[in-house]
Amino acid sequence: xxxxxxxxxxxxxxxxxLSAGPAARRNAMHELSIVESVVEAVTETAAAYxxxxxxSVKLRVGVLAAVVKESLExxxxxxxxxxxxxxxxxxxxxxxxxxxxxxxxxxxEIEGVQNFRCPNCGELAAELRQGRELEIESIELExxxxxxxxxxxxxxxxxGNA
Amino acid sequence: xxxxIVELRRGILKKNDELAAELRERFTRAGVLVLNLVSSPGTGxxxxxxxxLRRLTQAGAKAAALVGDLETDNDARRLAASGAxxxxxxxxxICHLDAEMIGxxxxxxxxxxxxxxxxxxxxxxxxxxxxxSYDLGEKVRVVLLSVTEGEDKPLKYPTLFNSxxxxxxxxxxxxxxxxxxxxxxxxxxxxxxxGIRIFETSAxxxxxxxxxxxxxxxxxxxxxx
Numbered sequence: 001x002x003x004x005x006x007x008x009x010x011x012x013x014x015x016x017x018l019s020a021g022p023a024a025r026r027n028a029m030h031e032l033s034i035v036e037s038v039v040e041a042v043t044e045t046a047a048a049y050x051x052x053x054x055x056s057v058k059l060r061v062g063v064l065a066a067v068v069k070e071s072l073e074x075x076x077x078x079x080x081x082x083x084x085x086x087x088x089x090x091x092x093x094x095x096x097x098x099x100x101x102x103x104x105x106x107x108x109e110i111e112g113v114q115n116f117r118c119p120n121c122g123e124l125a126a127e128l129r130q131g132r133e134l135e136i137e138s139i140e141l142e143x144x145x146x147x148x149x150x151x152x153x154x155x156x157x158x159x160g161n162a
Numbered sequence: 163x164x165x166x167i168v169e170l171r172r173g174i175l176k177k178n179d180e181l182a183a184e185l186r187e188r189f190t191r192a193g194v195l196v197l198n199l200v201s202s203p204g205t206g207x208x209x210x211x212x213x214x215l216r217r218l219t220q221a222g223a224k225a226a227a228l229v230g231d232l233e234t235d236n237d238a239r240r241l242a243a244s245g246a247x248x249x250x251x252x253x254x255x256i257c258h259l260d261a262e263m264i265g266x267x268x269x270x271x272x273x274x275x276x277x278x279x280x281x282x283x284x285x286x287x288x289x290x291x292x293x294x295s296y297d298l299g300e301k302v303r304v305v306l307l308s309v310t311e312g313e314d315k316p317l318k319y320p321t322l323f324n325s326x327x328x329x330x331x332x333x334x335x336x337x338x339x340x341x342x343x344x345x346x347x348x349x350x351x352x353x354x355x356x357g358i359r360i361f362e363t364s365a366x367x368x369x370x371x372x373x374x375x376x377x378x379x380x381x382x383x384x385x386x387x
Contacts, residue, residue, distance in 0.1 A: 030295050033176040045168060052166070059174075066295040066321045113320040115353040124356035135173045141166045 031071035034134070035079045042085065042139055052141040056089040062133040063097055063113055093137065098130035178296055181261035185299025192276035195382045196284065198298050200322060201306035202315075203288030206332040208237045209365035210306060211285055215244035217375055218281060225281040226274055228267055230259040232287065241285075247274050258292035259284065261299060280382060290315075294322040302381055307351070308332040309342035316354040323354040328361065330374065335364040 038057065046054050061067050069092045076090040097110040101118035107129050108118050118125050189196045199207050211227060218225040226247040229237045238250035251259060251267050264284065268276065276282070284300065286293045305326035307315050310333060316323040323329070329351050337344065344362075351360055359377060363370030 030292065033178065034174055037174045037176045041170070041172060041174070045170065049166065049168075055165070064321050064324055113324075113354075114317055116324075116356050117353070124352060126356040133173075136170045138170055139168045141168060142163045143166055145164055 030066075031068060032075045032079070034067065035072060035075040038076075038090075038136060039079055039083075039085060041136055042088075045139055046084075046141065049141055049143060052143045054085055054088040054139060055142050056091055056140040058091045058093060058137040058139075060093050060095050060133045060135050060137045062095045062131040064128075064131045065134045067134060069094065095130060095133050097128070099125035100127040100129050101125045102127070178261050181265060182297035182299045185261055185265060186301075189276065189282070189299055189301065190385070192279070193386060194276050194279040194282050195302070195378070195385050196282045196298075196300045197302045197304055197378075198284045198286060198293075198300035199304050199306060200286045200290070200293045200326070201288060201308075201332075202290050202311060205288070205306045205308045205311065206365055207285050207288070207306055208240055210330065210332055210363065211283055212241055212244055213365045213368065213371060214283070214374070214378075215241060215246040215248075217371060218378075219245045221375075223280045224278060225283065226279050227283040227285060228259075228264065229285040230263070230287045232256075237285065247271075249274075253287060257287055257289050258296050259286050259298060260296045264298050281378065290319040290322050294325050301385060302327045304328045304330055306330045306332050307347070309334060309337040309340045309347075313343050313347040313350055316350045320354050323351065326355060326358060328359040328377065329355070330361040330363050330370075332363055332365065334362050334369055335367045 038059070042054060042057055046052060059072070061069065061072070072092055073090055080086050080088060097113065097116070098107055099110055099116055099118065100107050101121060101123060102125065103123040104118055104121050106120065108120055108125070110116065110119065116125050116128075117123065199211060201207050208229070211229075215225055215227060226249075227241050228249050228251055229241060230251045230253060231237055232253050232255060235250040235252070238248045241248040249267055249271055251263050253259070253263070268274075284298055286298075290305075303326045305323055305328075307329065309331065331344075331347060333340075334342075348360060351358060361370050361374045361377070363374060
């Protein structure tokens with residue numbers, strides 16, 4: 001499939017490289033690009049909350065999004081180490097297939113990705129309501145208490161710098 | 163310290179998605195129907211495309227093709243014999259085409275103007291995994307499956323098959339010797355992508371090409387309309 005992602009970005013000697021399984025490491029190029037976008041979006045959002053620290057980031061990833069959870073987790077580690085997001089957890093929630101069944105007139109969740117048949121009536125359902133998502137659901141921030149000394153210090157710092 | 167949850171529900175657009183959206187807009191403005199052909203290596207994309215380009219060129223349509231391979235320009239040479247403008251993209255190890263490669267190869271393609279084309283075919287690198295993650299700005303994604311590959315291929319690669327707009331079964335001239343189970347293959351394609359248009363073709367005999375060309379003309383009308 002081409003050079004292992006770690007070698008390509010010059011990281012083959014990093015300990016983080018060895019903690020993920022071989023498949024996650026080998027196929028990580030695509031997920032690296034996704035993680036870069038997440039880091040950008042999270043950094044931008046967190047900037048609106050001065051003094052806050054990002055504790056975790058929750059993603060929703062559809063089963064048909066063509067994204068490997070383990071590769072995302074591996075790339076997150078690499079991309080955030082040494083940055084303001086270092087230590088923040090990436091929580092990846094897999095989102096199942098939901099189709100709209102024209103025969104039943106209802107939405108139904110489908111287990112797995114081996115068929116698109118309505119579990120209620122057995123008809124094939126072409127309309128996908130859910131399953132291709134790739135989004136940031138929420139960000140968990142830890143903020144200093146309002147009214148505490150450190151908080152008022154930070155507030156006055158940011159006001160001073162405005 | 164207090165905890166705050168900031169709800170975002172924000173789509174993650176990676177760089178390729180942004181570039182693909184730009185390409186899509188560019189193609190729509192230029193009025194050219196763009197197709198992305200995906201399949202395993204050896205399914206017969208090039209032979210299928212070769213015959214398609216010949217037939218279109220003979221009928222007076224303006225078609226061009228970009229073809230992706232890790233190495234060699236063998237496919238571009240074969241396709242160019244049809245008389246259509248063809249350009250090779252060599253990825254040198256990357257297992258899929260992406261929007262940046264498409265944009266770059268369109269930008270300095272001497273003698274080809276998108277506005278003057280009716281059709282642009284993109285033959286992807288043979289691979290049923292990674293191309294599903296890389297939008298090329300196409301209007302129609304066609305997945306090809308040959309009679310030699312096994313009827314359960316769609317079940318093994320659901321992400322790509324489900325993302326396709328049309329499917330073409332290839333090499334039907336040797337379906338018999340392969341023991342190809344046509345009903346099962348059609349069934350499995352439909353399980354993964356209900357209602358998808360399926361063409362049954364042979365580049366050797368020309369079978370199924372009329373229906374495929376009619377589909378192309380129909381899609382072009384939709385684009386213009």
